[in-house]
């Protein structure tokens with residue numbers, strides 16, 4: 213799994229709070245392909261990512277890691293569909309058009325969460341993804357995401 217480079221480490225000039233290697237104060241999540249249409253991310257929250265109760269992860273942080281894991285998966289898939297390695301040739305860039313998160317159970321702040329994204333549908337302008345976030349084997353959040361292809365200069 214970790215022998216392949218993280219998708220985020222191949223995307224050039226990414227300053228995103230959730231997934232940009234170029235954002236020193238960001239979460240810097242890393243995503244990896246696990247199959248043709250599936251990808252995985254493991255995120256270790258820090259104490260300051262808590263909700264009101266210190267033992268659980270903040271909902272916005274959960275939404276952010278889901279957002280970034282799925283959008284980076286859509287970007288990597290865009291390169292795959294174009295027959296290119298991520299980061300080569302003209303830049304392929306997607307933005308979040310829709311992020312629909314269901315919070316099903318609280319996620320512990322002191323345990324890593326795993327995110328599994330699946331590409332459900334793709335067309336020229338958009339990619340639909342489903343994501344499941346689990347903590348200690350328990351499903352804590354599910355999400356459906358619309359990633360929309362945007363121009364290089366976006």
Ligand SMILES: CC(C)(COP(=O)(O)OP(=O)(O)OC[C@H]1O[C@@H](n2cnc3c(N)ncnc32)[C@H](O)[C@@H]1OP(=O)(O)O)[C@@H](O)C(=O)NCCC(=O)NCCSC(=O)Cc1ccccc1
Pocket residue numbers: 226228231279280283284306307308309310335337338358360361362
């Ligand atoms: C780009 C877009 C989302 C859509 O542009 P438009 O010109 O309006 O697009 P157009 O009308 O040509 O539709 C094309 C296709 O897409 C569909 N569709 C469109 N919208 C929606 C929707 N809302 N919901 C559902 N579907 C929608 C539409 O039906 C059509 O489908 P079709 O092909 O007919 O089947 C624009 O509204 C925007 O910029 N929003 C702000 C985005 C933003 O700020 N996001 C947060 C920051 S990014 C981030 O944080 C992640 C990140 C991390 C790391 C690195 C990079 C990113």
